[in-house]
Amino acid sequence: MKLYNLKDHNEQVSFAQAIKQGLGKKQGLFFPLELPEFELTEIDHLLELDFVTRSARILSTFIGDEIPEETLLKRVKAAFEFPAPVVKVEDDISTLELFHGPTLAFKDFGGRFMAQMLTEVSGDEPVTILTATSGDTGAAVAHAFYGLKNVRVVILYPRGKISPLQEKLFCTLGGNIHTVAIDGDFDACQALVKQSFDDEELKRELSLNSANSINISRLLAQICYYFEAVAQLPQHDRNQLVVSVPSGNFGDLTAGLLAKSLGLPIKRFIAATNANDTVPRYLAQGQWLPSATVATLSNAMDVSQPNNWPRVEELFRRKIWQLKELGFGAVSDETTKETMHELAAKGYISEPHAAIAYRLLRDQLKEGEFGLFLGTAHPAKFKESVEEILGQPLVLPNELAVRANLPLLSHNMGADFAGLRSFLLGLPK
Numbered sequence: 001m002k003l004y005n006l007k008d009h010n011e012q013v014s015f016a017q018a019i020k021q022g023l024g025k026k027q028g029l030f031f032p033l034e035l036p037e038f039e040l041t042e043i044d045h046l047l048e049l050d051f052v053t054r055s056a057r058i059l060s061t062f063i064g065d066e067i068p069e070e071t072l073l074k075r076v077k078a079a080f081e082f083p084a085p086v087v088k089v090e091d092d093i094s095t096l097e098l099f100h101g102p103t104l105a106f107k108d109f110g111g112r113f114m115a116q117m118l119t120e121v122s123g124d125e126p127v128t129i130l131t132a133t134s135g136d137t138g139a140a141v142a143h144a145f146y147g148l149k150n151v152r153v154v155i156l157y158p159r160g161k162i163s164p165l166q167e168k169l170f171c172t173l174g175g176n177i178h179t180v181a182i183d184g185d186f187d188a189c190q191a192l193v194k195q196s197f198d199d200e201e202l203k204r205e206l207s208l209n210s211a212n213s214i215n216i217s218r219l220l221a222q223i224c225y226y227f228e229a230v231a232q233l234p235q236h237d238r239n240q241l242v243v244s245v246p247s248g249n250f251g252d253l254t255a256g257l258l259a260k261s262l263g264l265p266i267k268r269f270i271a272a273t274n275a276n277d278t279v280p281r282y283l284a285q286g287q288w289l290p291s292a293t294v295a296t297l298s299n300a301m302d303v304s305q306p307n308n309w310p311r312v313e314e315l316f317r318r319k320i321w322q323l324k325e326l327g328f329g330a331v332s333d334e335t336t337k338e339t340m341h342e343l344a345a346k347g348y349i350s351e352p353h354a355a356i357a358y359r360l361l362r363d364q365l366k367e368g369e370f371g372l373f374l375g376t377a378h379p380a381k382f383k384e385s386v387e388e389i390l391g392q393p394l395v396l397p398n399e400l401a402v403r404a405n406l407p408l409l410s411h412n413m414g415a416d417f418a419g420l421r422s423f424l425l426g427l428p429k
Ligand SMILES: *Cc1c(COP(=O)(O)O)cnc(C)c1O
Pocket: 105, 106, 107, 136, 246, 247, 248, 249, 250, 251, 252, 253, 300, 301, 353, 376, 377
């Protein structure tokens, strides 16, 4: 698979390079040079396969020239160990629940596949993943790499500034996962990571990699669950399908659009945001005017400069699609709360991110269409706010309940680079 840098089309790399490097020159994103397409009969056949076999087949159309399909099958099987069920919410609307993985959010799919691919292309060469987290991504990265050979993971987080439940989720693993509680805020943790990557000796010695969220392997993985959703729908609901995607950095929407470009029958998408509405305003008025990020109930979508948006635009350009065909909208916290109540009254307990996608889907769905919204996180992940809004207690899913009783294994450290450096160099090989 060849990919080019969106900021400099002359920079072309292989899939292996793209996932090791993350970004190209000038911080440019990588984008596939070829956009494969399945014939209609192939799509029908794919939809009859099981999730893992089908996913390996889809991924193989992109990266089969670098990684054989049998290897992909093994890797996908290890990455996608949990289901993505479609659950009916009302007659013409269902949700795709993407939160049955170890960290209860859709990021498990991309994170786990990225971990599998990074270890695959690194071979026997040991690598060290170093990352800072304010909570969620750290958990997904830790679980994704847990127990994999030749890889060590070091995660820095601000001590006392993440929720106790979040801390339990990734600081109780041990093994190849090293967690470090820093006396400082998230910015201090990020600064330490940056300093480490600027230290050429350290970088070389440890083969540092950041495994961050713009990695192309994540997007490829996420294509697979759009196929899985359609495969679960009855035939008559597949023809007029509208998919609503709760969006922050727009990775999930990019993956959905790539699924459509492969030939998956999706009539249109809705890009759903919270008050951080740079994209909806851009689509309505044609001007890109990011404003300061505001904190909302759906905090994983508190992004005002979505870093995957250039990929969305490139795909529309390449496919000669019209941006005006993309549905959009922004939902306030007030409406999000009302919508969570509305869904609860229908018997579906939701959380703020999915509720936003449902709201716009319900409002924009036309007669004869069938709607699907993505459930990006388990309600228990936002336990405090969901319980407060709905006024009823939530049961912790097993994964979380089990971890909540385990001891924390984190090291404590000051926000001091020299200390971190010697810690990193002293880690067991
Ligand atoms: C990350 C995240 C989103 C936003 O996804 P993007 O791909 O960044 O648009 C939505 N909901 C939840 C729960 C998330 O964790």
